[in-house]
Amino acid sequence: MLQNAVTHHIPLPTDSIQKETTxxxxxxxxxxTHGVFQxxxxxxxxxxxxxxxxxxxxxxxxxxxxxxxPLYQITTLTDRLNYCSSPINNMGWHMTCEKLLGxxxxxxxxxxRIIIMELARIxxxxxxxxxxxxxxGAFTGFLYVMQSxxxxxxxxxxxxxxxxxxxxxxxxxxxxxxxxxAFEKLEKFLITFPKVWKEFENLFNRNRIFIDRTKGGGPxxxxxxxxxxxxxxxxxxxGVDYDVRVASPYSSYEDFDFEIPVGTxxxxxxxxxxRNGEIWQSLRIIEQAYRKVQEFKGAEADVFxxxxxxYYLPEKxxxxxxxxxxxxxxxxxxxxxxxxxxxVYHSVEGGNGELGFYLVSDGGRTPYRLxxxxxxxxxxxxxxxxxxxxxxxxxxVTLSSLNLIAGEMDA
Amino acid sequence: xxxxxxxxxxxxxxxxxxMVEPPPGVEGEGFFVTKLSEVVGLGRKNSLWPLPFATSCxxxxxxxxxxxxxxxxRFGSERVGFSPRQCDLLMVMGxxxxxxxxVLRQVYLQMAEPRWVMAVGACASSGGIFDTYSVLxxxxxxxxxxxxxxGCPPRPEAILDGFMKIQEVVGNESIRRRNxxxxxxxxxxxxxx
Amino acid sequence: xxxxLTNEIVKAKLTEKFGDALLNWEEPYGMLTFEAPSDLNLKxxxxxxxxxxxxxxxxxxxxxxxxxxxxxxEIGVVYHLHNLAANVRIRMKVFTDINTPDIYxxxxxxxxxxxxxxxxxxxxxxxxxxxxxxxxxxxxxxxDYFPMRKEFPLEDQSRSDKDDEMFGRGGSYx
Numbered sequence: 001m002l003q004n005a006v007t008h009h010i011p012l013p014t015d016s017i018q019k020e021t022t023x024x025x026x027x028x029x030x031x032x033t034h035g036v037f038q039x040x041x042x043x044x045x046x047x048x049x050x051x052x053x054x055x056x057x058x059x060x061x062x063x064x065x066x067x068x069x070p071l072y073q074i075t076t077l078t079d080r081l082n083y084c085s086s087p088i089n090n091m092g093w094h095m096t097c098e099k100l101l102g103x104x105x106x107x108x109x110x111x112x113r114i115i116i117m118e119l120a121r122i123x124x125x126x127x128x129x130x131x132x133x134x135x136x137g138a139f140t141g142f143l144y145v146m147q148s149x150x151x152x153x154x155x156x157x158x159x160x161x162x163x164x165x166x167x168x169x170x171x172x173x174x175x176x177x178x179x180x181x182a183f184e185k186l187e188k189f190l191i192t193f194p195k196v197w198k199e200f201e202n203l204f205n206r207n208r209i210f211i212d213r214t215k216g217g218g219p220x221x222x223x224x225x226x227x228x229x230x231x232x233x234x235x236x237x238x239g240v241d242y243d244v245r246v247a248s249p250y251s252s253y254e255d256f257d258f259e260i261p262v263g264t265x266x267x268x269x270x271x272x273x274x275r276n277g278e279i280w281q282s283l284r285i286i287e288q289a290y291r292k293v294q295e296f297k298g299a300e301a302d303v304f305x306x307x308x309x310x311y312y313l314p315e316k317x318x319x320x321x322x323x324x325x326x327x328x329x330x331x332x333x334x335x336x337x338x339x340x341x342x343x344v345y346h347s348v349e350g351g352n353g354e355l356g357f358y359l360v361s362d363g364g365r366t367p368y369r370l371x372x373x374x375x376x377x378x379x380x381x382x383x384x385x386x387x388x389x390x391x392x393x394x395x396x397v398t399l400s401s402l403n404l405i406a407g408e409m410d411a
Numbered sequence: 412x413x414x415x416x417x418x419x420x421x422x423x424x425x426x427x428x429x430m431v432e433p434p435p436g437v438e439g440e441g442f443f444v445t446k447l448s449e450v451v452g453l454g455r456k457n458s459l460w461p462l463p464f465a466t467s468c469x470x471x472x473x474x475x476x477x478x479x480x481x482x483x484x485r486f487g488s489e490r491v492g493f494s495p496r497q498c499d500l501l502m503v504m505g506x507x508x509x510x511x512x513x514v515l516r517q518v519y520l521q522m523a524e525p526r527w528v529m530a531v532g533a534c535a536s537s538g539g540i541f542d543t544y545s546v547l548x549x550x551x552x553x554x555x556x557x558x559x560x561x562g563c564p565p566r567p568e569a570i571l572d573g574f575m576k577i578q579e580v581v582g583n584e585s586i587r588r589r590n591x592x593x594x595x596x597x598x599x600x601x602x603x604x
Numbered sequence: 605x606x607x608x609l610t611n612e613i614v615k616a617k618l619t620e621k622f623g624d625a626l627l628n629w630e631e632p633y634g635m636l637t638f639e640a641p642s643d644l645n646l647k648x649x650x651x652x653x654x655x656x657x658x659x660x661x662x663x664x665x666x667x668x669x670x671x672x673x674x675x676x677x678e679i680g681v682v683y684h685l686h687n688l689a690a691n692v693r694i695r696m697k698v699f700t701d702i703n704t705p706d707i708y709x710x711x712x713x714x715x716x717x718x719x720x721x722x723x724x725x726x727x728x729x730x731x732x733x734x735x736x737x738x739x740x741x742x743x744x745x746x747x748d749y750f751p752m753r754k755e756f757p758l759e760d761q762s763r764s765d766k767d768d769e770m771f772g773r774g775g776s777y778x
Contacts, residue, residue: 028511031493035466056744058511059545059742060508061543061544065541146475146478147478147479226662226688229663229664229717247688344633345695371667377719377720406466410742510744544760
């Protein structure tokens with residue numbers, strides 16, 4: 001399997017007990033690596049001198065698959081990139097298609113999209129932070145927040161029907177309007193979740209043991225982060241305030257008032273705290289978006305998609321009665337819609353950083369080339385640098401605080 | 412149920428415990444006679460130790476199954492282990508790529524008899540939506556599987572249903588199965604001694 | 605906040621430095637795109653990185669692309685660069701012949717390009733000259749072809765258990 005891997009024993013100083021380092025395989029199946037990636041470590045005692053990484057254990061050939069499918073069928077592929085926060089991937093893909101096709105979405109659709117994307121971001125950070133807790137031995141926090149994730153899943157179920165790999169939304173908007181039950185669940189979530197999160201923070205933030213375990217581990221400086229193209233909470237923990245929602249606002253993010261939490265040293269504790277802060281900011285955004293959505297009255301409150309019959313399936317009752325709708329329905333399902341030639345790059349702020357879609361279209365029904373700019377894949381390279389010199393148990397905590405999702409890494 | 416209010420949330424304690432039916436047998440004063448396989452099966456099926464081999468999205472649904480809402484621990488799997496030498500049930504959750512196939516086989520070979528395999532999700536059962544050059548089209552290409560749970564990802568209730576089917580399989584298994592000819596023939600199809 | 609750096613200024617500075625070597629200037633959907641000859645890619649990126657006014661210090665993305673119909677320049681690499689301070693993005697494409705796909709590596713300038721180039725090598729077979737560790741990253745090491753090239757199919761051809769008739773691809777459909 002690893003014929004060409006560079007594994008070597010590093011010779012140690014002659015007065016040390018071991019004459020050369022121990023090679024240890026932190027293999028693809030390991031209780032503490034959350035996802036399938038492999039690290040071959042060279043250890044001198046408990047200290048790590050070098051780490052060699054292997055990825056690709058879940059390579060599913062998304063980019064080749066995407067050349068086979070029309071635009072709306074690629075949404076199901078994007079679900080499976082960062083599967084902890086699938087709606088963000090879906091919305092990012094729909095926005096890329098809308099940029100290529102020249103579709104402008106109405107404000108209500110934008111605000112509803114923001115609600116769903118921020119819920120997904122909360123659910124992603126919940127998993128990451130609770131797993132950092134589990135890795136340091138604190139299992140209770142994980143069980144508390146998994147219940148909140150069930151509440152978020154129930155809101156997704158009201159809109160699109162599924163929990164995890166949501167395939168939510170369509171090009172131009174949503175497949176159905178949010179019904180009253182969805183809004184009731186959202187209100188209930190906004191009332192109950194802050195209390196749960198406050199309890200979680202009380203368990204960890206000023207906890208002596210947790211701070212001792214995480215502070216100082218895996219420090220990432222801002223210069224190294226930029227050189228290695230790190231984005232997302234890891235970059236913000238290192239001190240650089242780059243957030244795609246602020247730099248190139250999409251889906252009406254410029255109408256909202258929120259802050260970007262930024263850390264200083266980029267160690268595990270800073271990454272944990274940055275994700276905590278982002279959850280509070282996401283709650284703020286959801287509350288503002290919810291209030292804005294409530295302000296739409298009358299006919300405007302029924303708008304849940306852009307008026308683009310060429311790309312958005314017409315309602316069934318129109319298909320059975322009107323000729324035009326029947327033709328559009330046929331054209332969209334058979335994939336004979338006109339996609340303009342050209343290339344577009346669009347990026348959104350995913351749970352882990354800048355998730356980009358580079359779409360090259362040659363006018364056919366499927367993309368000529370689709371490339372996903374996956375943040376996890378790019379910043380996993382930096383793990384090698386930040387783990388040098390740390391102890392084995394700190395390396396585990398560093399690995400989980402980087403929030404590596406295997407599906408996004410290998411695609 | 413008694414209610415206690417603790418920091419604003421009511422806590423309920425469950426006083427109703429469900430008792431398991433004894434297997435069919437002859438009962439007398441101080442003794443109970445039944446088949447050995449019944450007793451062994453009863454013991455094994457209510458204390459399976461699973462090994463969650465979670466690779467992708469189905470792994471997150473497994474985490475939801477293990478959490479408190481859809482608790483897997485009430486079926487006896489309180490201790491999920493990560494060492495194949497200590498586990499009975501290999502739950503493969505997620506896509507297995509061709510690069511991962513040998514690793515999965517190694518993990519399976521390390522498990523001691525009796526061992527069962529559950530393929531959770533469409534990708535583990537048959538390759539799922541990924542009919543590509545790099546994905547193994549179902550884990551039964553490399554290891555024998557007992558129960559397949561379809562879904563993409565299957566709901567936690569579906570994973571629990573699959574688990575209950577495994578319990579049925581475990582409870583009804585004959586003690587001589589693992590040494591029998593049919594089982595050895597099955598293993599040799601996969602190239603396992 | 606000064607709106608200092610615009611696409612026109614970038615184009616003017618690049619044409620001033622490199623002249624006619626840079627071709628195919630376009631601006632699809634607002635992002636300045638140009639094509640550079642394959643031996644100048646590192647020099648152009650170095651200029652974009654070091655120049656005080658241009659300052660493209662962040663490599664957003666590096667990927668490959670295959671046009672089998674452009675004889676002589678079939679295989680290409682597409683770079684997306686980003687100036688974080690002025691918030692300007694730029695796209696650079698480099699094409700080369702498929703029989704000698706040698707392109708200079710960007711790892712000396714952007715260490716983050718290491719794995720992105722390995723992925724492009726894995727999918728397209730582009731040889732990045734000067735790369736510290738060029739080997740396959742996502743596919744199995746024993747694979748002997750480059751799967752993303754247009755001539756190779758998506759499915760695994762060695763399967764014998766698929767019934768093509770069921771998928772609408774069998775003999776009676778041809």
